[in-house]
Amino acid sequence: MKQAQGAADNPSQPTPINRVQENLLARSERRILNWLCARFPAWVTPDMLTGVGMVGAFMVFAGYASSNFGDGWLWLTMAGYFVQWLGDSTDGSLARFRQIERPRYGYFLDHSCDGLATTLVVVGIGMTPYVAMEFALVALTGYLLLSIHAFLSVRVLGELKLSYLNAGPTELRFILLAFTIMMMVAGPDAPRWETPFGSINGFDIFTGGVGLILIVLFVLQTMVTSRRLAVMEPPRNGEWRQP
Template sequence: MIRINNSLVGAVERKTLAWLVRRVPASIGPDHLTAFGIFGAAVTLLGYALTAFSPAFLWLASLGLVFHWFGDSLDGSLARFRKIERPKFGYFLDQTIDVIGNLLICIGMGLSAYVRMDVALLALAGYHALSIYALVKACVSGEFNVSLAGWGPTEMRLLIILMNTTIFFFGAPEFAVFGVALTWCDITIILMAIGFFTLFVSLLASYASELAREERPGRKEPDMGRGAAPQP
C-alpha cells in the first residue's frame, strides 16, 4: 500500500523522524513506541482531568500530546528504517490503536474545566468520520492518505497544544449561548467538528462520483490488445 502524507508540516516532520530513528536505542522496537504513544494519550487525559485543581496541568496535557506524537509517528518510521516492517500487522495495529489514543485524548478534554464532554465527543466523531473515509479509500485505491486537505494527526496535536497554551495565559471563561454555558474552546471545537463533517461529506461525494464514472454500467474497457498480432 502506498502511503501519502501531504500535510502542512509533513516535510519538517519527515526530517525530524529521519533524525530521531537513527538515535533510538537498539533495545527499543516499534511496538514499544506504539505503547508509548498510548501512554502519552493517557498522560494527556490525566493532565486535563487535573485542570480542575490548577490550569498549570495544561502543560502536562500538552506534554502527553508530544509523547503521543513521538510514539505514534515514530513506530512505523523505525520499522521502515530497520527494515523490519510487518505491513499487515503494523497497519492493523496502528489504525486500531489510534482509536484508543484519540478516545483518551478527547475524553480528557471533556473532563477538563474548559471543554464540554459532548463537544469533545462530537469533534471525535467528526475526526473518526474522516479516518474511516481514509481507511475505506485505502482499501479501494491502495493509497493511504495520512492527511486530508493538508491536515493530519500532527496538525491536530499542534492545534490542541496551541489551545492549551492560550487557555493557560488568557483563560477560558464561560458565557451563555442560547442558554447553554460555553467557553471559547467549546465554540472553537464545535466549528472544528463542523469542518470535519463538511470535509467528510465533500470528499465522500467527490470520490464516489469518481468511482461511479470509472465503473459506469455498460462502459467498455480499453482494448489492451489493440495493435497486437491477430491470434489464430
C-alpha cells in the first residue's frame, strides 16, 4: 500500500521521497503489480484497494483469534494475508500507474493503515493458543520502533526505507504464512520448556526473537543515521552571542 511519494512542510510543493527498497522479491513483485494495475477496471480506485488491504488485516486477526476454537480457522488467516497483500501492494501502485498520486494524503493514509494492520496481525498472533501475548508485544514494539525510524528518516533525509536485511513486507508475509502453517502442523500442544520466565514453546521463541532483531535493527539504524546527519550538519563553532 505504497501510495505515498512525498511529504512536505510546503503544502503546495511536496518534497519527493527517495524510496529505498532492496527486498529480494521487489523486481518480481513489481512485474506482477504492473500487470494487475493494467487490468484493473476503471471503477477500482486506490482508496478502494486500501480498504481491501484493511479487510485482509481484519481477516488475519479474526483467523488468529478464532484459532482458540480450532486450527481450521487459520485458513481464514492465510486467506487474509493474500487479501491484505493485494490491497496493500496495489493501492499506491495503481495511483502511480494512473498518475493520480496524492502525496500527502497517500502518505498519511498509507502509513496510518499500515500501523493498524500490523497491530491487528501481531495482537492476533498473541491471542492464539500458540504464542503468549508478551512475546507478540515484543515483536510489535520492534515494528513500531522501526516505523518511527522510517518516518523520521523521511523528515531528516528525504528517504523512506521499505526493507531491512533484504526483506520487506512481502517477504514478511511469506514468513508469517510459513509460521501459520507450522501452527497447524504442530498444534497447540507443541513441546514447551520451563524457564525462569515461565513455560514457553518454539513459537514464543521465534516471535520474541523477531521482535528483538527488529529492536536491534532500530538501534543500529539510529546510529547509522545519526552519523550521516552529523557529517551533513557538523558542530558550529561560531561565537555565541547573548540574545
